Amino acid sequence: MRAAQTQRRFRGKNRAPKWKKPDDGQVSVMVLPLAVTDPADLARLEKLFGSMWSVKRAVQRDARARVDACWAARHERERDGAKAVRQRLGLSREALERCAYTHLEDSGHLKHHASKALAMHMADEVWNGVQRHLFPDATGHRSGKPKTGGWYDFTRIPGRARSHTTDRKWETFRLVGTLHGHAMAYTGSGRHLVQQPRRMRVPMILSGVMPSGEVTASGKPRTRKETWWDHTGPLVVVFAGGPGSHAGDLVLPVRVPQHPGQWARVEHFLSDPGRWHKVDLVRRRKASAPGGWVYEAHLMILGPGYTAPAVRRMRDRAAETGRIGGVDGNVSNVSVVSFPAGLDPADGSPASTEITLGLRERVFLERDAKKRRGRARALERSRRATNTAQYGLSKKQTERAEHRASKGLKPKTVTVPGGARAARVDGVPRQAFRRDRISGGYRELRARQAEAAAGSAEHRRHRARQIARQIIAAHGPVLVVEDCDIRTWYRLWGKRLSQTTPGLLISALDRECAAAGGRLVRASTWSTALSQHCLCGERVNKTLRDREHQCMACGLVGKRDLVSAALAAFVRFADVDDPNSAYLDTTASRRAQTVFAEGLEEALRESTAPSQTTVHGAGHVAVPRQRRGTSAPRTAGQRPRATPDETRPVRDHAGKPGHRPGRDPQLTLW
Structure with a gap:
C-alpha cells in the first residue's frame, strides 16, 4: 500500500519589512513599442x-x-x-x-x-x-x-511588479538590457543618435559561464551559467520560465524613440534600471500590421514623468504671474478672465481669452465626420452582403422585383439587401448581431475605424494640453470654474460637444494648474449663479438665448460668457474642497469694476490675452475661398434651436482681402 502522503506545506508569513513606495508616491508610464517581426x-x-x-x-x-x-x-x-x-x-x-x-x-x-x-x-x-x-x-x-x-x-495583460528588496526577482514580463547597450548596438549617423532597423535582431544568451563571486574549497572561483540578468546589450522584454519554456524564452525587442527631441525623455525613463517597477503587455489595433495588432510594453517607473525644459520654464513663469482667474465652460466655447491678485493696476490689467472653433478647424471636423460616415456605411454594406438572410429588401428593390416578375423575367439575386433587419413582433432582431458572419474585409474596416478613432482621441488630448498650458501662461495657475456635469449636456448638444470637448479641456486645465503649483477649484452653480449676476452685485436675469450681458444698474455691457468668467475670479469658499460652500464676493467684484473701468469693459467685449497664437489641429487643409453673395457652409453640429452658447452667426473672414483662413481673433480649440 502506498505510504501516507505528507500534509501539504504552506509558506508562512514574510517576516521581512513590507516594501512601500517612496514618500512622494509618484509613478509614471512610458510606452515602448515592440518590434515583433x-x-x-x-x-x-x-x-x-x-x-x-x-x-x-x-x-x-x-x-x-x-x-x-x-x-x-x-x-x-x-x-x-x-x-x-x-x-x-x-x-x-x-x-x-x-x-x-x-x-x-x-x-x-x-x-x-x-x-x-x-x-x-x-x-x-x-x-x-x-x-x-x-x-x-x-x-x-x-x-x-x-x-x-x-x-x-481586451488589450492589456498586467505584469507583476519587481521586488525592490530581493535582487533579481521580477516575474512574468521583465525589461532587461541597458540604454547604453541599446545605443551601442544601434548607433546612428547624422542627426539621429540611434538608428534602429525595421527588423530588429533578437539577442541570444550564450551558454557560457560567468564568475558567481564565490570561491570553492580549493580556492578557485565558482562559476555559473549566464542568464538574462547578465544581459547588458539592447533592451528587450522577456517572458521567461512560462508554460511554453520548451520553445524557449519569449524575447521581444524594444524600439525606443530615436528622434533627437525624444532622447532626453528616453534617458529620463530608461537610464536608471533601479526605478523600473512593472511591465504590462498591451496590444493596439492597426489594420496594416500582421494580424491586425501591434504590441507595446508599458513600463511603469517610480518617480515623476518627463517634463520638457520649455514646459518647466513656462510653468515657473505662470506660478510667478500672481493672477487670479475664472473659467466659464460652454457647449462650443470656453472663456477665461483673470485679474491681478491684489487688484492693483500697477501689477497688470484684466485679460480675457475665448477658446472657440475656427473656420479651418470646422472644415477639418466636417471632413473627419464624412470619413466616419463612409466607414460606417462600408461596414453596414459588408454585414448585409454577408448575412443576406437577416435583412429584407428595400422599397426600391421590392418594386424592381415585382416589375421583373410582371414582365416574366428571371428574378435577380440581390447581393446587398437594403431593407430592415428581420425582427420579431416586439422589434427584437431574430438573430443577435454577434452571431452574424463577418468577412475579412469587415474585420479590416473595423480595425481601421478603431485605429482612426484612437488617433483622433489622442490628437484631441494633445491639443487640450497645449491650450491649457497657454491659458495658465497668460492667466496663472489659480482658477475657478463652475461645477457642472457636462454629461447632461450631451442629451441636447451631443454633436457640438463632440467637436469642442469642453470637458476634456477643463480636465487638462486642472492637471496643468496642479503641475504649475496652483489649483482649479470648482464652485457650485446653485450658490453662485454667475450667469445671472453682474460685477456690481445686481442680479441680471438672462435666458439661454441671451448671449449679451447688459446691466441697467451700472451700464456694463459685455459677452455673457466673459462676464461669468470674470465673476468666477471673485468666488470665495468656506471650504475649498466643498463646491457647495462657494459664494460670490460682490465687494471685490465692485472694486475691480471701479479700479479697472475701461480696461475691464474692453476685456469683457473681446479676447485681450497676451497669448494670441492660434492652435491649429487640421494640419494642411485647403479652405476654398468663398465667393461674394454666397452663404457660409453649414457646419456639423448647427441646429435650428437655440443652444446655451448660440450667439450671432459665425463671421466668415475668408472673403476679406489680406486675411488668412482660420486666423480668428480668438484662441481656437484645436
Whole structure:
C-alpha cells in the first residue's frame, strides 16, 4: 500500500519589512513599442492574449454571478451581515484568484500558453472592478456590475511588479538590457543618435559561464551559467520560465524613440534600471500590421514623468504671474478672465481669452465626420452582403422585383439587401448581431475605424494640453470654474460637444494648474449663479438665448460668457474642497469694476490675452475661398434651436482681402 502522503506545506508569513513606495508616491508610464517581426513570436503572442482573455472572461462571469447572488441574499445580509455573505460566496481577492487557478488547471490547453502568475494578476484586475461595485467611494457612489468584456476590448495583460528588496526577482514580463547597450548596438549617423532597423535582431544568451563571486574549497572561483540578468546589450522584454519554456524564452525587442527631441525623455525613463517597477503587455489595433495588432510594453517607473525644459520654464513663469482667474465652460466655447491678485493696476490689467472653433478647424471636423460616415456605411454594406438572410429588401428593390416578375423575367439575386433587419413582433432582431458572419474585409474596416478613432482621441488630448498650458501662461495657475456635469449636456448638444470637448479641456486645465503649483477649484452653480449676476452685485436675469450681458444698474455691457468668467475670479469658499460652500464676493467684484473701468469693459467685449497664437489641429487643409453673395457652409453640429452658447452667426473672414483662413481673433480649440 502506498505510504501516507505528507500534509501539504504552506509558506508562512514574510517576516521581512513590507516594501512601500517612496514618500512622494509618484509613478509614471512610458510606452515602448515592440518590434515583433518573427512569425513564431507573433503566434505565441496571439495565443498568450487569447488564453488570458479566456481566463478573464471566465473569472468575470463567475464574479458577476456571485455579485448577483450577494444582492439577492437580502435577508441573509440583514441577519448575518454583508461580510459573512461575501465570505460565503467567495467575493474576495483570494477567492477570485483561486477561481482563476481552477479555470486554468481544468482547461488543459490554457496551461500551455499562460502561467498561474498571469492568472492571479488577471483575477486581481477583475476584483478591482468588483470592489468598486460592492463598496461606495467617498461620495457614496458605486460603479456598475462587472460585465464580461469582448475580444476586441481586451488589450492589456498586467505584469507583476519587481521586488525592490530581493535582487533579481521580477516575474512574468521583465525589461532587461541597458540604454547604453541599446545605443551601442544601434548607433546612428547624422542627426539621429540611434538608428534602429525595421527588423530588429533578437539577442541570444550564450551558454557560457560567468564568475558567481564565490570561491570553492580549493580556492578557485565558482562559476555559473549566464542568464538574462547578465544581459547588458539592447533592451528587450522577456517572458521567461512560462508554460511554453520548451520553445524557449519569449524575447521581444524594444524600439525606443530615436528622434533627437525624444532622447532626453528616453534617458529620463530608461537610464536608471533601479526605478523600473512593472511591465504590462498591451496590444493596439492597426489594420496594416500582421494580424491586425501591434504590441507595446508599458513600463511603469517610480518617480515623476518627463517634463520638457520649455514646459518647466513656462510653468515657473505662470506660478510667478500672481493672477487670479475664472473659467466659464460652454457647449462650443470656453472663456477665461483673470485679474491681478491684489487688484492693483500697477501689477497688470484684466485679460480675457475665448477658446472657440475656427473656420479651418470646422472644415477639418466636417471632413473627419464624412470619413466616419463612409466607414460606417462600408461596414453596414459588408454585414448585409454577408448575412443576406437577416435583412429584407428595400422599397426600391421590392418594386424592381415585382416589375421583373410582371414582365416574366428571371428574378435577380440581390447581393446587398437594403431593407430592415428581420425582427420579431416586439422589434427584437431574430438573430443577435454577434452571431452574424463577418468577412475579412469587415474585420479590416473595423480595425481601421478603431485605429482612426484612437488617433483622433489622442490628437484631441494633445491639443487640450497645449491650450491649457497657454491659458495658465497668460492667466496663472489659480482658477475657478463652475461645477457642472457636462454629461447632461450631451442629451441636447451631443454633436457640438463632440467637436469642442469642453470637458476634456477643463480636465487638462486642472492637471496643468496642479503641475504649475496652483489649483482649479470648482464652485457650485446653485450658490453662485454667475450667469445671472453682474460685477456690481445686481442680479441680471438672462435666458439661454441671451448671449449679451447688459446691466441697467451700472451700464456694463459685455459677452455673457466673459462676464461669468470674470465673476468666477471673485468666488470665495468656506471650504475649498466643498463646491457647495462657494459664494460670490460682490465687494471685490465692485472694486475691480471701479479700479479697472475701461480696461475691464474692453476685456469683457473681446479676447485681450497676451497669448494670441492660434492652435491649429487640421494640419494642411485647403479652405476654398468663398465667393461674394454666397452663404457660409453649414457646419456639423448647427441646429435650428437655440443652444446655451448660440450667439450671432459665425463671421466668415475668408472673403476679406489680406486675411488668412482660420486666423480668428480668438484662441481656437484645436
